Amino acid sequence: MNKIPVLEIFGPTIQGEGMVVGRKTMFVRTAGCDYSCAWCDSKFTWDGSAKEDINLMTADAIVQRLKELGNNTFDHVTISGGNPALLKSIDGLVDLLHENKIEVALETQGSRWQDWFVKIDDLTISPKPPSSKMETNWTVLDDIILRLNQHHRLSHTSLKVVVFDQTDLRFAEEVHQCYSSIPFYLQVGNEDVEEAGVDQVANRLLKSYQWLIDQVMTNDRLNRVRVLPQLHALVWGNRRGV
Amino acid sequence: MNKIPVLEIFGPTIQGEGMVVGRKTMFVRTAGCDYSCAWCDSKFTWDGSAKEDINLMTADAIVQRLKELGNNTFDHVTISGGNPALLKSIDGLVDLLHENKIEVALETQGSRWQDWFVKIDDLTISPKPPSSKMETNWTVLDDIILRLNQHHRLSHTSLKVVVFDQTDLRFAEEVHQCYSSIPFYLQVGNEDVEEAGVDQVANRLLKSYQWLIDQVMTNDRLNRVRVLPQLHALVWGNRRGV
């Protein structure tokens, strides 16, 4: 049995960002990432600090835990990371969730293909902009989009770019131009993932959100787009597990 | 030529709520409503206070004004009210926008049918809950949903209910149960549409949003739902025309 390294299972809560923003969902957060983004808000998934908390779980055990927590109050699960696309073993989890009539969302930066991508109901590919200090492998990203298209999955796919500054915005334009038929989301970056006060985090993020709106509204290369904040950060600040 | 009574044309800005939340859009706000909701945030569209500001405009004049304001930085227009479904003359505007390769969104409470509903790209039907002091005519609402279904338009349709309290929540459950196959949005009510300070409005609305999330997360009659605040109110408070 292929096990999955799990760091957190929580919910039901709202999906705070992207293509199903606001959706009632449960979260499964996997350990491990092939990136190390400068502003990663889930560093504990890959920097070793939560190594002791990793549970190697079967799909069965994960679904059992989801049901313990969520009872019959959910029908949607978001698999998050880290980068869950590192794990071939997610395949069985997606199947088991579908057998239980539960929809599955997933976010990945688009650095690896997995055959089980074509089964994901809400797939967000989120290439990382220059402020992350990571470099997008465009060949891999192209290949992922091509395969999704070949499997007629583009209606289940979206692209999302986090934007901190003008350079990130240029990167976002480039991504949107390359894949203009895919629903495109721009997301406000969180400048301080350590700040404690909830109201302070919210007011700061709303100012950044307003900046991003202003930038996008006057930009004719970003028309068919959606600009969103992270709702969970507005409500709960930088808290984990909500 | 059938003219349209217009109160405001503005944008580009974000759509702050509902099925295309975050979408870059222009707004056309029409005058007149068959309801008078207790907490209406657009009372000036029907209470006579902005009577002098109503412009009777042709579809051509509206599109011209949109282009003056938005140049080539938009491809989406939201028709809002009041209740635009009172106006047969919206038909020509929708056609003209489509001819210009512009998508059209519309929100209405579901009290009147118009044949042009079947051309709307993003149609939000928003029955008003008990706190509004309005009564939903279920026969009319049923008929609207039936017709949209007959025209294969349900993939372009969503239902949205604003929730202020437990009674509204029961109403939302009822609507969702009746039309369970239609994407369903729950929206936080704004208790004070006059409050001035932007940060204060945001922090109050985020508290209400958290309350609504808590209610929905433990409710097994509200699973396949999305819970959202009004993003424009978080960013700009109660200001008009943004």
Ligand code: SF4
């Ligand atoms: S890809 Fe995601 S999880 Fe990985 S380092 Fe970047 S932000 Fe963090």
Ligand code: SF4
């Ligand atoms: S239906 Fe809408 S515009 Fe009409 S009174 Fe109610 S909230 Fe206001």
